[in-house]
Amino acid sequence: MxxxxxxxxxxxxxxxxxxxxxxxxxxxxxxxxxxxxxxxxxxxxxxxxxxxxxxxxxxxxxxxxxxxGTTTPATTKPRKKTHPKLNLLFSIWGSALIIALMVFMNLEYSPQTIWFVYPTFAILWWPLSMYFHWLKQGGRKA
Known part of the structure; x- marks a missing residue:
């Protein structure tokens, strides 16, 4: 041995x-x-x-x-740069466009039934989650 x-x-x-x-x-x-x-x-x-x-x-x-007492570059993972405010703005614009598409499809193809409201609730979770992520990362600092 x-x-x-x-x-x-x-x-x-x-x-x-x-x-x-x-x-x-x-x-x-x-x-x-x-x-x-x-x-x-x-x-x-x-x-x-x-x-x-x-x-x-x-x-x-x-x-x-x-x-x-140190970490070597091989053992540390590179940190991703996050842009919580940009993510929030992107999610707001993206969800607004998707909701607008849903409204258009609803009014164009089935105006007798208003169904766009249901997917709207699901779509709004995206900007809401980005808002809380932005707050967690230090948003609203004075």
């Missing part, structure tokens, strides 16, 4: 040797050795079990970032 220890040491070589890093390394080594032992009990030979354990473990970028 020396190969597992060497692999973990290589992964952590660029981190300072603090108590926390040592503890994490020991825990990882212990877990990897247990997994290799389980694979050997299932019939794999020692070298295959160790290699499979190392491959399954993968990289430790997230663990390193946590130990360093």
């Amino acid at each position: 020396k190969k597992i220890q060497q692999h973990v040491e290589r992964l952590f070589q660029d981190l300072p040797e603090t108590d926390e890093v040592v503890q994490v390394k020991e825990e990882i080594i212990m877990n990897l050795e247990e997994k290799a032992q389980d694979l050997m009990e299932q019939g794999k030979n020692e070298e295959d079990a160790i290699n499979k354990t190392i491959v399954d473990f993968g990289d430790i970028d997230e663990i390193k970032a946590e130990l360093q």
